Amino acid sequence: MRYRNATAYRFLTPYLLIFAIFWIWPIISSFLISFQATRTVPWRFAPTFNWGRLIGDPAFFNALKNTLLILVIQVPVMISLAVVMAVLLNSPLLKARGLYRFAFFAPVVVGEVAYSAVFRLMFSLDFGIVNKLLNSVGLEKIDWFSNVTPAMALIMIAVTWRWAGYNAIIILAGLQSIPDDVYEAATLDRVSKLRQFFYITLPLLKPVIVFCAVLSIIGTMQLFTEPFLITERGGPGGGTETLGLLLYRQGFRSLNFGYASAIAYTMAGLAIAITLVQLWLTREPK
Amino acid sequence: MAAVTLTNVVKRFGTFEVVHGANIDIADGEFVVFVGPSGCGKSTLLRMVAGLEDISGGEIAIGGKVVNDVEPADRGIAMVFQSYALYPHMTVEQNLSFGLRMNGNPKADTQRRVKRAAEILCIDELMQRRPKQLSGGQRQRVAIGRAIVREPQVFLFDEPLSNLDAELRVQMRVEISRLHKELGVTMIYVTHDQTEAMTLADRIVVLKAGNVEQIGAPLDLYDDPANRFVAGFIGSPKMNFIAAQVVDLSNSAATVELVNHGGARLRKPLCGPLPAAGAEVVLGVRPEHFFEAGEGDCDIPVKADVAEHLGSVSYVYADAGPEELIIEREARRQRASSDRFTVSIKAERSLLFDKTGARIR
Numbered sequence: 001m002r003y004r005n006a007t008a009y010r011f012l013t014p015y016l017l018i019f020a021i022f023w024i025w026p027i028i029s030s031f032l033i034s035f036q037a038t039r040t041v042p043w044r045f046a047p048t049f050n051w052g053r054l055i056g057d058p059a060f061f062n063a064l065k066n067t068l069l070i071l072v073i074q075v076p077v078m079i080s081l082a083v084v085m086a087v088l089l090n091s092p093l094l095k096a097r098g099l100y101r102f103a104f105f106a107p108v109v110v111g112e113v114a115y116s117a118v119f120r121l122m123f124s125l126d127f128g129i130v131n132k133l134l135n136s137v138g139l140e141k142i143d144w145f146s147n148v149t150p151a152m153a154l155i156m157i158a159v160t161w162r163w164a165g166y167n168a169i170i171i172l173a174g175l176q177s178i179p180d181d182v183y184e185a186a187t188l189d190r191v192s193k194l195r196q197f198f199y200i201t202l203p204l205l206k207p208v209i210v211f212c213a214v215l216s217i218i219g220t221m222q223l224f225t226e227p228f229l230i231t232e233r234g235g236p237g238g239g240t241e242t243l244g245l246l247l248y249r250q251g252f253r254s255l256n257f258g259y260a261s262a263i264a265y266t267m268a269g270l271a272i273a274i275t276l277v278q279l280w281l282t283r284e285p286k
Numbered sequence: 287m288a289a290v291t292l293t294n295v296v297k298r299f300g301t302f303e304v305v306h307g308a309n310i311d312i313a314d315g316e317f318v319v320f321v322g323p324s325g326c327g328k329s330t331l332l333r334m335v336a337g338l339e340d341i342s343g344g345e346i347a348i349g350g351k352v353v354n355d356v357e358p359a360d361r362g363i364a365m366v367f368q369s370y371a372l373y374p375h376m377t378v379e380q381n382l383s384f385g386l387r388m389n390g391n392p393k394a395d396t397q398r399r400v401k402r403a404a405e406i407l408c409i410d411e412l413m414q415r416r417p418k419q420l421s422g423g424q425r426q427r428v429a430i431g432r433a434i435v436r437e438p439q440v441f442l443f444d445e446p447l448s449n450l451d452a453e454l455r456v457q458m459r460v461e462i463s464r465l466h467k468e469l470g471v472t473m474i475y476v477t478h479d480q481t482e483a484m485t486l487a488d489r490i491v492v493l494k495a496g497n498v499e500q501i502g503a504p505l506d507l508y509d510d511p512a513n514r515f516v517a518g519f520i521g522s523p524k525m526n527f528i529a530a531q532v533v534d535l536s537n538s539a540a541t542v543e544l545v546n547h548g549g550a551r552l553r554k555p556l557c558g559p560l561p562a563a564g565a566e567v568v569l570g571v572r573p574e575h576f577f578e579a580g581e582g583d584c585d586i587p588v589k590a591d592v593a594e595h596l597g598s599v600s601y602v603y604a605d606a607g608p609e610e611l612i613i614e615r616e617a618r619r620q621r622a623s624s625d626r627f628t629v630s631i632k633a634e635r636s637l638l639f640d641k642t643g644a645r646i647r
């Protein structure tokens with residue numbers, strides 16, 4: 001190695017050490033642990049113990065089903081909403097744009113516990129403002145926390161509230177990179193505003209939207225906070241338990257690290273697989 | 287048929303007025319160039335014709351019909367933008383046909399028009415490429431092609447060549463000229479480059495700070511500018527402006543003294559109202575209108591400072607008192623650059639302006 005490079009690597013050493021200890025090693029380690037039976041002392045190597053259990057575990061498939069259900073409903077809804085919000089934010093008619101931009105971004109910086117507590121209050125059966133509003137327009141009150149369907153809806157609403165603005169800001173940046181004169185040319189070509197959106201804006205936003213979708217898929221695969229805090233550990237009765245929550249339950253409640261590691265690898269593998277499919281479906285035509 | 291008429295056209299952005307009542311008549315089939323320095327309102331004027339900007343006052347008529355409240359797409363115009371404004375995600379072919387497809391134009395007709403435009407501009411080979419995969423000149427052709435397929439009555443160009451290199455600019459200039467001959471439709475072309483204006487235009491509209499300074503054929507503007515601004519703007523290198531004072535008035539002639547040139551005097555016959563005696567005036571002489579000593583009506587000695595030899599001609603930047611003069615000379619390769627010589631000015635080859643810049647004829 002040339003001396004100049006050696007110096008550079010010496011400066012990098014502290015970072016590389018920490019990276020190796022706290023990133024690389026846990027990743028390798030949990031892979032190895034996933035092949036060990038960790039309920040016995042000492043742990044012993046048993047390659048099918050955790051993975052075999054995973055394939056036949058109804059709790060795993062329940063969590064997987066819940067996670068994927070949230071994924072296929074919440075991500076498209078949120079991204080669509082984010083696109084609409086970004087287009088509105090970009091409108092020249094809008095006053096106080098900076099204020100809206102901040103407001104849209106704010107949910108991301110609010111503490112998770114605080115935001116979950118507020119959601120629990122808002123959706124509470126007897127005191128919640130949401131049920132009050134439903135009542136006032138003549139609808140039945142909904143018991144958001146004790147029925148599975150409303151509880152899932154609540155999780156999706158909460159996640160969407162928290163991340164839609166964030167995605168809208170990213171999409172807004174993409175919108176602003178589309179030059180005005182392209183739209184002017186389209187106007188001269190007698191293309192209506194609506195068609196301009198579908199034939200010009202959306203195709204040009206595609207890379208940004210794909211980026212947001214990938215981030216959201218990865219995030220949702222790991223979903224933990226909302227079902228943990230808002231629907232109280234995946235309640236009612238595991239109805240909103242996600243893979244992230246199952247992992248936590250297995251790893252840190254039952255201290256079954258081998259099984260938790262297998263779940264973690266399944267989550268990562270699924271996120272990668274779904275993302276690859278997504279990228280393949282939306283690839284640029286040659 | 288599409289003549290374009292602007293009557294007292296005013297444009298305000300908020301309270302800020304940028305075009306102050308423009309009156310321009312453009313005949314059917316004419317090639318008119320709007321020229322002026324940056325920020326004078328050329329683009330704004332063009333965009334008002336296109337319908338991309340509202341008209342704050344006055345009227346614009348295309349083909350005899352007032353279009354103030356007509357949608358841009360219904361005005362029978364097509365525009366070529368400086369930045370090309372191609373649809374980045376579409377192939378060249380899709381770029382050309384997009385407008386027609388969106389409006390339900392019959393497929394066969396769309397294909398015919400696209401094919402014709404591609405032939406006119408020699409872009410057949412590029413039809414399946416995307417704008418990213420094209421050079422600047424090719425993009426410009428596609429942008430022009432997109433205007434051609436609309437078969438407009440009026441073409442609008444907003445500085446279409448300013449992103450191209452010098453050689454390509456000359457080539458595209460010729461092509462646009464040819465296109466105008468071939469299609470025979472009205473074209474309005476905006477540029478800040480007076481060479482482009484001189485070479486392309488049937489008539490030039492010179493603008494300055496939102497005012498029309500003069501409208502005329504290129505050589506008329508060159509020979510007979512209405513004021514000092516037009517005189518300075520048209521012609522390259524720029525006209526020289528020499529400070530002078532009226533020292534004597536006689537029947538339809540004024541004698542001026544060139545104050546920075548050792549009392550050299552020039553008698554300038556005039557046909558209009560005479561200036562006041564003693565008035566400060568400016569004498570305009572183009573670089574190509576200096577003659578050998580003794581050949582003109584008034585000799586002034588100069589000292590060459592820098593010379594630019596272009597081969598066929600040379601431009602000498604000469605110190606003459608506080609004024610710098612640009613003098614065109616036949617290329618004399620052996621001449622040293624720092625010598626003194628005398629040039630001569632002819633009365634009929636010079637122009638007189640008053641202190642405000644208005645022409646004294």
Ligand SMILES: Nc1ncnc2c1ncn2[C@@H]1O[C@H](COP(=O)(O)OP(=O)(O)OP(=O)(O)O)[C@@H](O)[C@H]1O
Pocket residue numbers: 299304322323324325326327328329330331478
């Ligand atoms: N949207 C706008 N809002 C406010 N002022 C504007 C707007 N567009 C243009 N202007 C002003 O109007 C004036 C004329 O602008 P315009 O773009 O027509 O100039 P131009 O002659 O085309 O200049 P250039 O050669 O630089 O393109 C300028 O002073 C500009 O600042």
Ligand SMILES: [Mg+2]
Pocket residue numbers: 328329330444445
């Ligand atoms: Mg302009």
